[in-house]
Amino acid sequence: MRWSRRSWAVWGVLVCLLCLMSGQPAAAEPASPSGAPTAEQLLAAMDKNLTFEARKTRTVMTVEGRRTRSYEMVSYGRGEEDAAMEYVSPARDKGTRMLKLGDELWIYLPNVDRVQKISGHMLREGMMGSDVSYEDMLASRELRKRYNAKVTGAADLNGRGCWVLELKAKDDTVTYPKRITYVDKQTYVPVKQELYALSGMLLKTWTMADVKEFANGRKFPTKMTIEDHVKKQSLTRIEFKEIEFNVQFPSEVFSLRWLERH
Numbered sequence: 001m002r003w004s005r006r007s008w009a010v011w012g013v014l015v016c017l018l019c020l021m022s023g024q025p026a027a028a029e030p031a032s033p034s035g036a037p038t039a040e041q042l043l044a045a046m047d048k049n050l051t052f053e054a055r056k057t058r059t060v061m062t063v064e065g066r067r068t069r070s071y072e073m074v075s076y077g078r079g080e081e082d083a084a085m086e087y088v089s090p091a092r093d094k095g096t097r098m099l100k101l102g103d104e105l106w107i108y109l110p111n112v113d114r115v116q117k118i119s120g121h122m123l124r125e126g127m128m129g130s131d132v133s134y135e136d137m138l139a140s141r142e143l144r145k146r147y148n149a150k151v152t153g154a155a156d157l158n159g160r161g162c163w164v165l166e167l168k169a170k171d172d173t174v175t176y177p178k179r180i181t182y183v184d185k186q187t188y189v190p191v192k193q194e195l196y197a198l199s200g201m202l203l204k205t206w207t208m209a210d211v212k213e214f215a216n217g218r219k220f221p222t223k224m225t226i227e228d229h230v231k232k233q234s235l236t237r238i239e240f241k242e243i244e245f246n247v248q249f250p251s252e253v254f255s256l257r258w259l260e261r262h
Contacts, residue, residue, distance in 0.1 A: 039149040042165055045188035049219045054078055056249060058088075058242040064235040072241075082254045097259050108259040115259050146174045154185075157192060161185040176203065187211050187219040202229050214245060 037045075055077040062070045071093065075085040083100040087093040095110035105118040147167040155162050162182040169177045178196040183189070193206040208221035224238040252258050 036151045036154065036163055039151050039165055042151065042163055042183050042188070043149065046183060046190055049188055050190075051080070052077060052245050054245070054247050054249070056242075056244045056247045057240050060239045060241055062237040062239075064237070065233065076249060076253050078254055084253050084258065099254065099256065099259050101254060106256065106259060113260075115256060146170055147179070155182060157182055160191065162191060165190075172198075184211070189219055189221055191221070204228050204230075214243070218245065 057075050057077075058072070059075060060070060060072050062068060071090065072088040073085050074088060075083065077083050081100075081102050083098075085098045087096045097108040099106045099108075106115055107118060108115050146169055148170060149165055149167045151163055152166045153164045155164050162184055165181040165183055167179040167181065176195040177198045178200075180194040180196070181190045182192040184191050189208060189211050191208050191211075194202055195204040195206070197203055205225075205227045207225045207227075208223070209225075210223040211219050211221050213219050220240075220243065222240040222243070226236045226238075228234040
């Protein structure tokens, strides 16, 4: 099986999502508008909802472009470093597995019975067919180190009150020099994120919806949309059909041996 850019894209979106949901909060400035929580407080509340020690999901991803394609996969997350995923459908991709350990990525291709490591320029390329690059994926878990944050005000999104959080990069190595995040005042879930270039141009918008409550009061979005404003007419939709937090699964899942199992 030839591994296409479209297939690379699907994996990139999912792992980016896993890393984004498990990342640590950004460094925060204490200043905030009168009556608003500090950036540090908002990030701590979001972290409580979105981070996890272990998670298993069944996800449907739809990539909309010139053609619409849907994929179903089972994924596993362990802390902010490790993720694994296996395609369930469509048939042409079934059995393909991905593994991320820290900054290293591998893929198992069942049609050729081979494991391939993803490295070099592939990590920097934009991926056709989705709205997330490998740079996005690797940078998403480093917000705490790369950004300073402050609360800039409040806004109303779809009838929901939100605090507006501004994150600015600490240096010029960060892919998105600025992020504007809208944090729901009731759920403390980031319902919208705007990702900007150094010029101020809006590059991508990431929205989260259908927030549900899980054990221990955790609130988690089960539907997400990523829009690329540069590519135009490009949209990726993600829906969690099943989510389990703090689950037990064999440690073998996060190993190269798991990739090659039959």
